[in-house]
Amino acid sequence: MKKRILLPDEERVTQWYNVMADMPGGMHPPLNPATKQPLTPDLMAPIFPMGLLEQEMSDKRWIDIPEEIQDIWSIWRPSPLVRANFLEEKLGTKAKIYFKYEGVSPSGSHKTNSAVVQAYYNKREGVKRLATETGAGQWGSALAFATHKFGLECKVYMVRVSYDQKPYRKSMMHTYGAEIVPSPSPDTPTGRAILAKDPNTPGSLGIAISEALEDAVSREDTKYALGSVLNHVCLHQTIIGLEAKKQLAMIGESPDVVIGCCGGGSNFAGLAAPFLPDKLEGKDIRLIGVEPASCPSLTKGIYAYDFGDVSERTPLLYMYTLGHDFMPPGIHAGGLRYHGMSPIVSAMLRENLMEAMALHQVECFEAGVLFAQTEGIIPAPESCHAIRAAIIEATKDPKEPKTILFNLSGHGHLDLSSYDKFFAGELHNFEYPAEAVAEAKKHLPKI
Amino acid sequence: MKKRILLPDEERVTQWYNVMADMPGGMHPPLNPATKQPLTPDLMAPIFPMGLLEQEMSDKRWIDIPEEIQDIWSIWRPSPLVRANFLEEKLGTKAKIYFKYEGVSPSGSHKTNSAVVQAYYNKREGVKRLATETGAGQWGSALAFATHKFGLECKVYMVRVSYDQKPYRKSMMHTYGAEIVPSPSPDTPTGRAILAKDPNTPGSLGIAISEALEDAVSREDTKYALGSVLNHVCLHQTIIGLEAKKQLAMIGESPDVVIGCCGGGSNFAGLAAPFLPDKLEGKDIRLIGVEPASCPSLTKGIYAYDFGDVSERTPLLYMYTLGHDFMPPGIHAGGLRYHGMSPIVSAMLRENLMEAMALHQVECFEAGVLFAQTEGIIPAPESCHAIRAAIIEATKDPKEPKTILFNLSGHGHLDLSSYDKFFAGELHNFEYPAEAVAEAKKHLPKI
Numbered sequence: 001m002k003k004r005i006l007l008p009d010e011e012r013v014t015q016w017y018n019v020m021a022d023m024p025g026g027m028h029p030p031l032n033p034a035t036k037q038p039l040t041p042d043l044m045a046p047i048f049p050m051g052l053l054e055q056e057m058s059d060k061r062w063i064d065i066p067e068e069i070q071d072i073w074s075i076w077r078p079s080p081l082v083r084a085n086f087l088e089e090k091l092g093t094k095a096k097i098y099f100k101y102e103g104v105s106p107s108g109s110h111k112t113n114s115a116v117v118q119a120y121y122n123k124r125e126g127v128k129r130l131a132t133e134t135g136a137g138q139w140g141s142a143l144a145f146a147t148h149k150f151g152l153e154c155k156v157y158m159v160r161v162s163y164d165q166k167p168y169r170k171s172m173m174h175t176y177g178a179e180i181v182p183s184p185s186p187d188t189p190t191g192r193a194i195l196a197k198d199p200n201t202p203g204s205l206g207i208a209i210s211e212a213l214e215d216a217v218s219r220e221d222t223k224y225a226l227g228s229v230l231n232h233v234c235l236h237q238t239i240i241g242l243e244a245k246k247q248l249a250m251i252g253e254s255p256d257v258v259i260g261c262c263g264g265g266s267n268f269a270g271l272a273a274p275f276l277p278d279k280l281e282g283k284d285i286r287l288i289g290v291e292p293a294s295c296p297s298l299t300k301g302i303y304a305y306d307f308g309d310v311s312e313r314t315p316l317l318y319m320y321t322l323g324h325d326f327m328p329p330g331i332h333a334g335g336l337r338y339h340g341m342s343p344i345v346s347a348m349l350r351e352n353l354m355e356a357m358a359l360h361q362v363e364c365f366e367a368g369v370l371f372a373q374t375e376g377i378i379p380a381p382e383s384c385h386a387i388r389a390a391i392i393e394a395t396k397d398p399k400e401p402k403t404i405l406f407n408l409s410g411h412g413h414l415d416l417s418s419y420d421k422f423f424a425g426e427l428h429n430f431e432y433p434a435e436a437v438a439e440a441k442k443h444l445p446k447i
Numbered sequence: 448m449k450k451r452i453l454l455p456d457e458e459r460v461t462q463w464y465n466v467m468a469d470m471p472g473g474m475h476p477p478l479n480p481a482t483k484q485p486l487t488p489d490l491m492a493p494i495f496p497m498g499l500l501e502q503e504m505s506d507k508r509w510i511d512i513p514e515e516i517q518d519i520w521s522i523w524r525p526s527p528l529v530r531a532n533f534l535e536e537k538l539g540t541k542a543k544i545y546f547k548y549e550g551v552s553p554s555g556s557h558k559t560n561s562a563v564v565q566a567y568y569n570k571r572e573g574v575k576r577l578a579t580e581t582g583a584g585q586w587g588s589a590l591a592f593a594t595h596k597f598g599l600e601c602k603v604y605m606v607r608v609s610y611d612q613k614p615y616r617k618s619m620m621h622t623y624g625a626e627i628v629p630s631p632s633p634d635t636p637t638g639r640a641i642l643a644k645d646p647n648t649p650g651s652l653g654i655a656i657s658e659a660l661e662d663a664v665s666r667e668d669t670k671y672a673l674g675s676v677l678n679h680v681c682l683h684q685t686i687i688g689l690e691a692k693k694q695l696a697m698i699g700e701s702p703d704v705v706i707g708c709c710g711g712g713s714n715f716a717g718l719a720a721p722f723l724p725d726k727l728e729g730k731d732i733r734l735i736g737v738e739p740a741s742c743p744s745l746t747k748g749i750y751a752y753d754f755g756d757v758s759e760r761t762p763l764l765y766m767y768t769l770g771h772d773f774m775p776p777g778i779h780a781g782g783l784r785y786h787g788m789s790p791i792v793s794a795m796l797r798e799n800l801m802e803a804m805a806l807h808q809v810e811c812f813e814a815g816v817l818f819a820q821t822e823g824i825i826p827a828p829e830s831c832h833a834i835r836a837a838i839i840e841a842t843k844d845p846k847e848p849k850t851i852l853f854n855l856s857g858h859g860h861l862d863l864s865s866y867d868k869f870f871a872g873e874l875h876n877f878e879y880p881a882e883a884v885a886e887a888k889k890h891l892p893k894i
Contacts, residue, residue, distance in 0.1 A: 075450065175866050
């Protein structure tokens with residue numbers, strides 16, 4: 001048995017897979033919130049470089065990965081595919097469990113994949129500086145690393161509760177040369193307005209997105225970068241699934257179940273989308289997105305046009321949403337605290353091409369500890385959701401020899417204080433209130 | 448150019464290299480401190496399992512690596528050999544810089560290599576529980592992981608200043624199921640005596656070693672484990688250099704300079720010792736051990752028999768030492784704060800088979816930041832010493848196309864607060880006082 005399946009350099013993946021080309025029902029276009037008409041690339045040009053906007057709208061099935069990106073990716077890519085045989089043994093299952101390990105990237109999560117691509121296209125088009133937001137800090141530290149590699153400046157608006165709770169994420173971003181402020185900050189109109197109302201607000205991802213957008217549109221030299229949700233981000237992350245397919249093929253395997261956790265949706269889409277063509281051709285593959293039960297856009301959300309941020313500044317995206325003013329409870333998987341879901345993942349769910357599973361955080365941390373003690377890697381709280389789902393699938397019928405593949409999207413080295421809280425019995429589960437959906441519906445933009 | 452050179456499973460290293468078999472002048476045996484006579488294995492049997500004692504005394508050149516160890520090692524081994532081309536570019540050097548990356552292990556450093564071996568031999572001989580000390584926490588977390596894998600209990604005495612400063616290391620050990628107490632602790636006679644005198648003492652590695660030893664001898668079911676210094680630990684770490692040699696051979700390279708940082712000496716010996724036979728055969732290879740200028744056992748120490756701990760409980764080892772009562776200043780490379788040096792490394796230096804270099808911590812952190820910004824990986828403060836030395840070697844004569852290999856012994860994810868201090872300008876250098884050696888000489892045991 002091979003523990004780690006390493007893809008030889010010669011087998012390196014050189015094209016992204018664009019799942020939009022294969023979506024049976026097509027995709028609802030993003031809308032201009034002012035006119036409610038489909039957005040045109042020129043309207044987004046102050047915010048994103050054309051290279052990324054083309055990808056955002058593209059219907060080409062395969063898109064070349066520029067060599068400059070592959071060069072930097074080679075620091076950690078191809079990432080390993082690993083057989084979780086020690087976990088299997090502990091579970092007493094006949095299922096084979098494989099995971100793709102994205103924690104090997106410099107900033108420790110899959111986010112670095114898209115960060116390098118976004119920095120590259122911005123640099124190519126003469127952008128000097130990027131503004132972005134970050135929740136738990138994975139995206140901010142990924143973009144800090146990537147911008148520095150391309151000689152760009154970077155300003156990160158970090159949700160204040162995370163800024164205070166995860167000091168090591170700040171240190172990492174500083175080490176990579178980025179500027180970080182807690183959000184809401186006094187640096188933007190939205191930030192100042194919210195601070196004036198409530199100086200002690202913990203902040204939210206929706207607020208931080210608004211601030212970063214305001215920063216980007218207020219400066220000629222600056223554009224904006226988003227770490228998930230959008231089509232181009234999901235596209236960049238397909239490198240994960242494309243590599244995994246090749247690695248599984250090397251050992252004559254193919255998965256029956258493919259699992260990823262879902263916040264904005266890019267790590268799930270990145271792993272799962274490349275398996276969609278097989279599924280559409282009739283192959284029996286289940287794709288499972290795992291979300292927190294406290295922020296359950298896929299299992300409890302409304303499928304509708306909604307804003308991506310609190311201040312109603314983004315284009316309208318057609319997606320599963322809990323309402324753009326929904327404030328997710330303070331679970332420790334900060335990367336999964338988002339009211340919406342990638343339009344790509346939303347469309348996959350709507351068309352029954354995937355399943356959704358909602359889990360509570362305590363059982364996910366239990367799974368994370370079991371994983372650390374068997375497989376050695378301490379997983380990020382977000383990734384613990386995928387691990388829990390993999391364990392559920394592997395033990396439902398432990399005699400069934402199915403093959404499970406999940407995305408271990410990041411390590412938990414900078415989340416160890418969350419593990420402390422888990423061991424101290426201080427972690428709680430949060431129920432999503434049943435009446436919240438009806439309330440959210442009232443605040444959706446009218447189309 | 449290949450960025451990462453990955454050793455195929457078929458090429459896996461299956462034997463350790465025992466450098467004692469090739470040491471031209473032989474080795475001074477450890478002495479029983481009571482009789483001053485060479486130690487016999489039976490005297491050490493209450494402390495170490497026979498499997499490890501045999502390795503400690505062995506003169507066999509090659510020693511088989513048991514399969515059970517290779518199985519667990521396969522979680523992260525073979526570790527990658529990486530070309531630091533982005534760093535080379537930044538330095539504008541013609542030198543080729545390669546590093547062996549040991550931060551991929553579960554606990555994030557090379558220490559996990561020996562931890563698995565030590566847990567294995569203890570388990571095989573019926574031991575139920577291990578006691579150990581840890582300074583910065585790398586060894587403690589490595590042993591916590593390894594003991595749990597073999598179903599052993601583990602108690603870690605962690606130097607109190609680190610216990611307070613590095614809370615994430617505690618969390619990691621807890622996640623792997625170990626018990627941790629700050630040292631000095633009320634759990635041992637030595638700990639109680641020191642606490643009675645000074646309840647606020649920061650502790651030291653020498654004290655923690657004494658406590659762990661007392662714990663081990665006081666319980667039938669318990670033995671002791673040490674993370675560096677001893678011959679068997681250096682032996683286990685030769686996996687690093689043996690793999691690196693094979694990986695370099697795969698691309699037709701061989702190093703002109705081999706560099707590792709030196710605390711107890713095991714990560715340097717692990718990388719460098721396998722190159723010693725080539726050197727003895729006349730090949731022009733420089734082996735450089737890098738130590739902190741504030742704790743300079745190799746460059747300022749006395750070559751003599753000394754104790755390994757403060758309480759004079761260990762056997763006497765012939766080594767470079769600053770005196771067993773030397774209290775190293777609070778530098779951030781906690782793993783390099785030790786008064787002595789592995790007898791193997793000491794003998795290599797004495798016989799001019801290696802060179803020693805002493806560096807101050809601020810310049811090492813500068814090197815670490817440069818490395819993070821170019822190569823992506825944030826290095827442990829200990830490893831920053833090796834990076835600095837590699838940069839010095841690569842830029843002395845930047846037109847000389849030499850090949851440099853260094854050991855990146857661990858990542859710095861749990862040391863990010865040290866980086867914060869560096870950025871805040873709060874890190875200082877400590878000079879080793881010139882008069883300290885004469886003082887230390889007075890306290891050496893009389894042989």
